[in-house]
Amino acid sequence: MPSRRTVLAGGAAMLAGPFPAASAAGSAPLRFGVVADPQYADAEPHVGLQRYYRNSLGKLRAAIAAFNAEDLDFVVTLGDVIDRHAESYDAILPIYATLRHRHVVLLGNHDYALAPDVLKTQPGLLGLAATHYDYTAGGMRFVVLDGNDVSLFAPPPGDPRWAIAQDRIGVLAAAGAENAKPWNGSLSDAQFAWLGDVLDDARAKRQRVVVLNHYPVFPANPHNMWDSGRIAALLARHPHVVAYFCGHNHAGNYAEAAGLHYVNFHGMVDTPAENAYAIVEIAGDRLDIRGFGREPSRSLRLRSA
Numbered sequence: 001m002p003s004r005r006t007v008l009a010g011g012a013a014m015l016a017g018p019f020p021a022a023s024a025a026g027s028a029p030l031r032f033g034v035v036a037d038p039q040y041a042d043a044e045p046h047v048g049l050q051r052y053y054r055n056s057l058g059k060l061r062a063a064i065a066a067f068n069a070e071d072l073d074f075v076v077t078l079g080d081v082i083d084r085h086a087e088s089y090d091a092i093l094p095i096y097a098t099l100r101h102r103h104v105v106l107l108g109n110h111d112y113a114l115a116p117d118v119l120k121t122q123p124g125l126l127g128l129a130a131t132h133y134d135y136t137a138g139g140m141r142f143v144v145l146d147g148n149d150v151s152l153f154a155p156p157p158g159d160p161r162w163a164i165a166q167d168r169i170g171v172l173a174a175a176g177a178e179n180a181k182p183w184n185g186s187l188s189d190a191q192f193a194w195l196g197d198v199l200d201d202a203r204a205k206r207q208r209v210v211v212l213n214h215y216p217v218f219p220a221n222p223h224n225m226w227d228s229g230r231i232a233a234l235l236a237r238h239p240h241v242v243a244y245f246c247g248h249n250h251a252g253n254y255a256e257a258a259g260l261h262y263v264n265f266h267g268m269v270d271t272p273a274e275n276a277y278a279i280v281e282i283a284g285d286r287l288d289i290r291g292f293g294r295e296p297s298r299s300l301r302l303r304s305a
Contacts, residue, residue, distance in 0.1 A: 028071075029138070029281050029282060029283030030138030030140060030281070031070065031071065031072050031282075032074045032075060032076060033063070033066075033067040033070070033072055033075035033076070033279050034075070034277060034278045034279070034289075035076070035265075035277045036077070036078040036247030036250075036265035036266065036268065037080040037248070037269055038056040038059070038060050038081055038092065039051065039056060039080045039081075039082065039268070039269035040081070040082050041053040041085060041088050042087075043083065043084075045272075050270045050271065051083070051269050051270065052270070052272050053083050053269060055269075055271075056092070056268055057092060057095060059268050059275045061095055061098075064096070064098055066279075067099060068098070068101075070279060072279070073101070073137045074101055074102040074103070074104050074137060075102070076103075077096075077103065077104070077105045077106065078213075078245060078247035078248075078265060079107055079108025079109075079110075079214030079247050079248065080108035080110040080247065080267075080269075081105065081108075081126065082110060082111060082113075083110050083269070084110065084114075085114065085115075086114050086118045086121075089125055104142070104212070105126050106144055106145075106146075106212060106213065107122065107128070107154075107214065108214040108248060109151070109153060109154075109183050109184075109248070111123075111125075112151075113153070116157075119156060120156050122154075132144055132191055132194065134198050138282065139207065140207060140208050140282065141198070141202040141205075141207040141209045141210075142210050142211075142212060143195065143199070143209060143210070143211045144213075145191070145195065145213040146187070146191060147186070147187065147225050148185045149161065149185065149186065150187065151165050151185030152165050152185075153185075161188060164188075165186070168226045169181075169182065169184075169226060172226055178220065178221070178222045179222055179223065179224040179226060180226070181223075184215060184225055185215065186225050186226040187225070187231065192227070192230065192234075199234070199235075199238045199241065203238060203240050206240075207240065208240050208241075209238070209240055210241075210242060210243045210244075211241060212246075213225075213244070213245075213246045214246060214248050215228075216228070216246045216248060216249055216264050217231045217232045217235075217244065217246075218232045218244070218257060218262045219253070223249035235260060236258060236260065239259070239303060242260065242287065242302045242303060243260070243261045243262075243287060243300075243302075244260065244261070244262045244263070245265065246263075246265070247265050247267060249264050249267075250266060250269070251266070252265060252266035252267075252294070252296075254298065259301075259302075259304075261300050263289065263298070266293075266294045275292055276291075276292070276293045276294040276295045277293070278292065278297075282302075285302045285304075286299065286300070286301060287300040287302055
């Protein structure tokens with residue numbers, strides 16, 4: 001079995017490598033795989049929460065076998081690769097290493113459930129050079145957000161973002177907001193401004209945009225980001241943003257607002273045996289999701305920019 005260092009070196013190379021050039025009209029559709037919340041740990045199941053931690057290894061192997069049998073542009077994991085403890089990566093990363101496609105990975109709240117002396121090394125544990133970034137594939141712009149940016153668990157001790165997080169959750173709790181939960185997070189003002197700049201740039205280049213995040217922002221839900229309102233409002237002002245994909249709410253969810261599709265993918269960890277993953281195909285004005293196991297299939301029309 002390869003070491004974590006070997007796996008991470010390969011993963012970092014994949015993340016840093018160039019994505020395919022924008023597809024020309026009439027070329028093959030953009031296709032990619034989606035996994036949400038494997039949340040692996042070598043731990044007994046938490047039946048009350050419907051978390052079957054060890055079983056995610058077998059489910060991920062099955063999902064990757066399905067992905068490897070397809071021609072895909074990349075595969076994305078929408079956060080929570082592990083449930084806790086850095087050593088959990090030693091078991092799950094070798095499975096990801098068998099993936100023949102590029103792997104785009106986001107960090108979730110559980111990816112930060114690490115010992116204090118290890119916490120400061122995240123996101124390097126997954127080979128990430130940055131926790132929010134963007135890339136182009138198949139002529140579309142993908143924007144990866146870091147919803148842990150201002151939270152009670154990701155910033156290291158002494159980081160000013162921790163105090164901002166306390167203020168934000170305090171305001172929400174005082175207002176009785178259902179998403180005033182310590183396991184949610186928010187964007188820093190700097191990252192929010194960066195998001196606006198990227199959306200403006202994509203619009204100038206006539207690129208449609210798909211936003212990827214661990215946390216949902218719409219519709220209202222206890223799992224939503226603390227600053228979900230300002231994020232959803234920003235996306236609504238950019239008609240070239242066609243979809244928002246997330247995990248975190250393991251029950252899954254879907255909503256549409258003015259042609260923008262918010263798809264919350266089901267958590268892989270939630271059942272003893274039934275899997276949950278998807279293959280997405282975007283061609284022309286259609287976005288088709290082929291769901292496996294608990295993940296439903298959807299055929300969605302894309303709004304015009």
